[in-house]
Amino acid sequence: MVDTAALLAAYDAQMRLPTGAVPSGMIYEYDGPVLRIVGGHVGRIRAPRDVGVTGADLDRLIMRQRDYFQARGQGVEWKLRAHDLPADLPERLVAAGFVPQEPATVLLGFAEEVAAEPVLPDGVVLRRVSDTEDLRRFADQQTEVLGLDCSWVAADLAARVSADPDQITILVAEAGNRLVCTALVDYCPGTDFVALLGGATLPDWRGRGLYRAMIAARAREAVARGFRLLHVDASPASAPILRRCGFHEITTSTHYQWMPPN
Known part of the structure; x- marks a missing residue:
């Protein structure tokens, strides 16, 4: 039996905040317990499981993040997991104008168990990319x-890629001149984890094993680099495939998004 409580504890200890090189043009700055990520397409807020403030202090913390990005003319998303504290944080985010997006299932897998030679449909080539x-x-x-x-x-x-080409692998599955599936791996230095991201397959190419091939290829690369655990915030379409590949559900995650008025 898999100890999902131990997996959740490892996730909470290691995957709450980004590690490694800061991408060019980005700024990571703390406001009390939360990390504010500035310079991207939208602002992002990352936090420990328990932000450690409650009531009016928590409301002020939330509003500072909203107002900071409003002054920049940008939206901001605050990522929450189902077991985060305080328990009324979701309600307070909504009261401040944040809108919950569709929840994702947080799944973890053991890299050595998932790693395999990717099996691709005839005529499809898998390659790593980085040029413009x-x-x-x-x-x-x-x-x-x-x-x-x-x-x-x-x-x-x-x-x-510019910040640290060894911290990311970007993969495409190509049939002729079409990219039929795309995905990437974000290696998290100083942790046991890699994050599997992207995972998008063209509708007319689904059901041919491309997503499974991307999972296998990325897991194999994780093993080669000495990482033990794989992390995915999975959509409803991806979660069943990942479970069949041996991944284990530990919680759910939801992005609470605030966008400036038009």
């Missing part, structure tokens, strides 16, 4: 799959 044109194509493919404007992703990935 490929990153633009990566962002375009994510836009097509997700139905959202992901053009900002190209610059974000370029900044991360």
